[in-house]
Amino acid sequence: MQTHDAKRVEITIEAVMQKRLTDAIEAADVTGYTVLPVLGGSGRSGGWSREGQISRASGMVQVICIIRPEMVDALLDAAFAVVDRHIGVVSVCDCQVLRAERF
Amino acid sequence: MQTHDAKRVEITIEAVMQKRLTDAIEAADVTGYTVLPVLGGSGRSGGWSREGQISRASGMVQVICIIRPEMVDALLDAAFAVVDRHIGVVSVCDCQVLRAERF
Amino acid sequence: MQTHDAKRVEITIEAVMQKRLTDAIEAADVTGYTVLPVLGGSGRSGGWSREGQISRASGMVQVICIIRPEMVDALLDAAFAVVDRHIGVVSVCDCQVLRAERF
Amino acid sequence: MDDILSLAANNLVSPIILSFALGVLAALARSDLSIPEAVAKGMSIYLLFAIGFKGGVSVADHGIDGTLGLSLLAGIILSFALPLIAFGLLQFMSKLSRLDAAAVAAHYGSISIVTFVAATSVLESSGIASEGHMVAVAAAMEAPAILSALWLVSRGSSGQRMDNDLMREILLNGSIVLLIGAFFIGWATGPAGLAEIESFIVAPFKGVLCLFLLDMGLVAGRGLREGGGVMRPGLLAFGVLMPVIGSVFGLGAGLLLGLSTGGVVLMMVLSASASYIAVPAAMRVALPEAKPSIYLTLSLGVTFPFNLTIGIPLYLAVAQFATGG
């Protein structure tokens, strides 16, 4: 089956910042993303778990974008402007996609 | 630690199609997969979020299969037959696995 | 944007083992991980889905660690000691990260 | 006429309607107010169980009515037939593609159980009795409309859209099974069974309905905000006209069957209401190219609020006039 080179960008970020991030992503002309719920985690600012939360504050989500390789820099710049002062992780890996016309 | 080459296939698809997709996957002799919940997303057919849903219609899930490289084509063919007319994304990346005897 | 080589380790494991796994990971000096909920799946020990569960027994989670390449072996050893007798899958892929100082 | 207006006005300031309005406003104002999916689903399970159970108890109480079989048949025929009318109307009033028109039509042949529940609650407040078995009619009307719509589509193209899996999914979808199951449990255990769980399924019922409608309002409001763009005037008019047309057919059926005033109202409400759970799910499987933004916005954003606020008091007034009750 015919596949196409692409990049998979995975951004783990606080739930309160989700809307700001996806707005920035869309402003960078990224046409698609998927948001996954996160149960808990740990990092430099300590551990947390969803059952220890009473509000949406400090919960996190994972935003996944599959994009054309030439779009990565624009996306990372846009994401970074939002993520900058906030906790979270951004990673990128190579992948192949079906149906390139879709994104 | 000894690892083995494998492929990680990630299929984002509508929840109503999940059972049809996993049935097709199993029919293609894929022995394992994991299904993740999806909170929301955006694509050519617009944005959506789980809190905007009143039913399982139009919610999505992510199906992840770690498979032997030689199985990728069979899996993609099977998946494509189901995903074809439906919205969603299919991506594949290279990975290494522990315990190859497991899959 | 400046990125750094890293590895993305993805461990799918039973929810009852989550705490034991993350304790082991932390003992191996891994500084960060993210835990995702899992809706269901299938493997050698059969299929399951969260809606078929009455208790936390036999539900699963996915633990994702983004780490420096030289840490992979220590992490896999630590994870393997916990996962060993239990069902689950461990995969590793190459990725790039922003903000290397963060991990 | 005064009566209708005062009933409508009364209806409009009930906590139920105002909760729905609060949800719509909050969503339009982009508040982050939201009800967790699991809680909303839990409430809908509660409402289906309670309404089914009470219907069954009422059948146990008053004996099985001779009209049960005929009512079911009438419901099934209406559910098959209304999509054809809706489809014709859409081709006349809107510029929807054949596919989108068929998908919308399916929704209007099927029913909205929350509209039904709201109507029973208005009947109760007004002290008007109705046949308990109308719950079973509601369940029977969920699915046939889907078949009509698929038939409408297949006439136009080739392509087999319905398979056995989908058929089973439609007929055994959770809300039908729960409604019918609770109906039989209520029937089997009767008033004694009701007494055991009355303080769970009767007393808090209206309050739960308020919170559930708050959630529906949130969802409808979000739908209008995002999908409102597709609502051309023709479509909007359809969303208000079709329920009225449906209700006329329901009225005819109810009178022919000789139902009580309450029963006629419920038959009108079932015919007038449009599905937003079972049918959309089936459409995503069978007609994935049809646009959810159209059928969901129309059904949930236009017809549902219309029925809730104006429709129900109107149908009640008409039914009272027609049955002399």
Next chain:
Amino acid sequence: MDDILSLAANNLVSPIILSFALGVLAALARSDLSIPEAVAKGMSIYLLFAIGFKGGVSVADHGIDGTLGLSLLAGIILSFALPLIAFGLLQFMSKLSRLDAAAVAAHYGSISIVTFVAATSVLESSGIASEGHMVAVAAAMEAPAILSALWLVSRGSSGQRMDNDLMREILLNGSIVLLIGAFFIGWATGPAGLAEIESFIVAPFKGVLCLFLLDMGLVAGRGLREGGGVMRPGLLAFGVLMPVIGSVFGLGAGLLLGLSTGGVVLMMVLSASASYIAVPAAMRVALPEAKPSIYLTLSLGVTFPFNLTIGIPLYLAVAQFATGG
């Protein structure tokens, strides 16, 4: 005898049992009816809190019974001992491996709190009083059986299966802590406390139990559909025989302790019932090689429905006969 049958028949058409049956049927028919995990967990928290609280209030009300300490002791001994009997029986009746047999045995020494709750609700309907502290006995019986099972396994192999973490997890698992905590809260606040929250924890109790059993039925039905294949006749017979044997030990303990009729029934029910929450979770950690499809199907798919439908009325009849009450 007639009484037993009519009680059993009565029991069978209660909304509670029928809700369970509806769940099983819906699952076997592959309906997509399901109750969200969060809602099911919420209901179980409600049931544990309510049953614990009411037990505590009853102790506050009637003064602390001299039998409390001895009842706890009896419960703990039963929980330790029953797995040994179950294990012996399994080696005789089935071809399970040593490991699977030990895992199954653990479940039968421990208890099912929902079976307990269903029994208290039958007692209440029949107007039969019972000792409030039986709730504490239930909590005390949850864990010891796990130790017995691990001991049975370790006799056969080497391999340390129990560590401090697991021990703490078992003893402080959520349902034990909630049950005991609510028991003490009820005890401390007494009838005045009950009056404050009565309309939350007493009135809707049975209705919530219905929906909870609907969910249990769905889960049990899915288990039977998928895991039914492993149910050899020997195992099936064990799933029905073992609760009866357990109940006889419970009867003996209850009579020795001089419990009231209701107390004897509950002691029988605790001994007869099999865990499906705490023990499976512990088994996944300590004996991951044991097959959940065996122990869950047996406990939830066979023994639980047996106790719910036939067991409880049977134990009640026997207890009434034995205590002359």
Next chain:
Amino acid sequence: MDDILSLAANNLVSPIILSFALGVLAALARSDLSIPEAVAKGMSIYLLFAIGFKGGVSVADHGIDGTLGLSLLAGIILSFALPLIAFGLLQFMSKLSRLDAAAVAAHYGSISIVTFVAATSVLESSGIASEGHMVAVAAAMEAPAILSALWLVSRGSSGQRMDNDLMREILLNGSIVLLIGAFFIGWATGPAGLAEIESFIVAPFKGVLCLFLLDMGLVAGRGLREGGGVMRPGLLAFGVLMPVIGSVFGLGAGLLLGLSTGGVVLMMVLSASASYIAVPAAMRVALPEAKPSIYLTLSLGVTFPFNLTIGIPLYLAVAQFATGG
């Protein structure tokens, strides 16, 4: 004095407080007891809806009070002013950075709706009436404190922290919208509306509050276990002193406005309580460098339990003394 002590003692053995204590203990003992996020959110929606609705009905019932506008104004001023006091106190009592101190200060200017709910429930038990519109005051006090805190920070640094999006998010956050919305629904439908849904929002209220406080106890306990390390004595003392200081300002405002005894108590409680939902969320957006472990532990782990156990009876006693009621 005896009265205060006996009221405090009485308060301490209420099911509500004991449920909170159970949660804290369970979390400290590392039990895996937990309430699903969706269920906890569902309960908070229920509580907000019920308290808002009842406030509105009471306004409809007793007519709109001349003090409504002035009470709102007083609340807004308090919410703006208290962070300044808290900030000054923190710079004096603790070694927090300017940023952390401002973030903490924001919490103390805003309010905790559950503390408010617990206070109304104590008032009710004691048969003390209060102004229904205090619910609106509560909503009005949620947000201004955030602005004060951001102003405190921006004085120290440059950097624009507040944008329109954040402003909208704060003013339209779910709990404010629901509280105010339910208040208006209650006002519009009045006693007749209340009668319709009374058995949902009045009868089970205290019981739901118990389970909700169980969850709050679990969260607070986990916070103390993990974030307890940051609690230097100075901070701890602040967490107890600040609510008392706040309550004095609330007392002054209440007396100036001429509120009823109950109204004065609620004004004191609002001033004394610290936010743990709306403000933390706003802080994560606007001041992400401020440490949640400090402000959440202080607000939820120290001040909330203090108010719940000692604060409320204390404020009640003082208010009764001051108003002679």
